[in-house]
Amino acid sequence: MWFRNLLPYRLDGAWGMSPGAFEKKLSERTLQPCTGLTAQTQGWVSPRDDDQLVYGQGRQLLFSLGTETKLLPxxxxxxxxxxxxxxxxxxxxxxxxxxxxxxxxxxxxxxxxxKAFAKRRATRVWINPEAGWLIVDASSQKRGDEVLTLLRDTLGECPFYPLDTAQSPMTCMTAWLAKGDAPGKFSLDQDCEMKSGGDDPAAVRFAKHGLEGDDVRRHVKDGKSVTKLGMTWNDRIRFVLADPGIVRRVRFEMIEQDRAENEPQGNAEERFDADFTLMTGELTELMGGLMEALGGQKKD
Incomplete structure (x- = not known):
């Protein structure tokens, strides 16, 4: 259930749909199997392998886009x-x-x-109406576009739009690396990718390597821009921030350690509730901090 990628979208206005009403709308576009000459189908599936298409806790909503694809190379x-x-x-x-x-x-x-075999995958989506977020657990823009397209077809509208911050993530990441420090509760981790400009850019990557040294910063001095940067949030979550604002390879290391030491009691459903509450609380703070670090929402 823990999200491993955060592809963020902002909510345009207020979200006024109850979990029950949202469930009813999604039920009109559930995933159907590929038949005949159809190579791929998409529709909504349960995020918890039960009969519910929407899992709601408080104002938080979790649902999943299902995709079935025929495997015929x-x-x-x-x-x-x-x-x-x-x-x-x-x-x-x-x-x-x-x-x-x-x-x-x-x-x-x-x-x-x-006659071809079919493969299914699910893409989880989380809506936080109070903080104004729709977060897709995906690392590619294409997967996010698929979610928003089907959501628009299902609801008749799509009140979400791509994240567009006042300062570009690339500009900020380059400045943070040059300084050797990140703002607020963020800190630099050990992964980085930099590229030069031009039609055929040179690229350099560092993995599991300290980013404070001159061997790293000299690439910024040479004119390269940071396109991916490993970071930590509040010493609890590790991730890689990628331009244009996708959070990849999310690892809840300290949180999962605390969870292992204090395993929630109760059945699987109660543990799911506890994990979802913990995850959404931490990620809401992380995304709020990231928005602030990037200068907030870009003004029209």
Whole structure:
């Protein structure tokens, strides 16, 4: 249940939908299996492997986007088309043309796709209406776009927009690294990626390496900008901040250690409740601190 990536979006206005009303809307677009020649489907699934599409605790909401994809590599279709073309050449005495090859690939695709295995994945999404956040547990913008697209189709609107801060994360991360310190409750960790400008930028990466030394900072002096920076929050959460504001590789190390030493009592449902409360509380503070460090929301 613990989020490992934070792809943030801001809430435009107030969120007035109750968990029950939200559940009802999501139930209209649940994940359906791929049938026939459909290669991929998307819909809402339970975030807890039960019958509920929305888990609500207080004002916090948790839900999941499900994706089912047929596993049919293009190389399989290509090889099957080549084999079929060889049979045609042996029988007819000439190679199939481009149009016929395209028709062969389409024919083979229609034959193999219904028989292909399907793989499912779930992308968890957390809405914090009070703090104005929608957080997708994903490290790629594409996954976030999928969530917002289906949310818009489901609700008829999407009151969320991408994070846009007054200062760019790249500019701030470069300044923090040059200074050897981060603002507020943040501190530098041991991972970093820097790139130069231009169409073919040079890149340098440091992993599990102290970032305070001159061997690191000289790259900033040489004109490189920081695109990824390992950081810690309040000595409790470690993560990598990536431009344009995606928080990746989140590790609740101290929190999980405390949790292990003080394992919540009760059944799995009660432990889930406790973990969700702890996670959302910590991440709300982290995201608030990050917004402040980046100068707040960009003004129009």
């Amino acid at each position: 293009s190389s399989v279709v290509k090889d099957a088309a080549k084999a079929k073309a060889a049979q045609i050449e042996a029988r007819m005495g000439f190679k199939p043309g481009k149009k016929q090859m395209r028709e062969l690939r389409e024919q083979i695709l229609s034959e193999l796709l219904p």
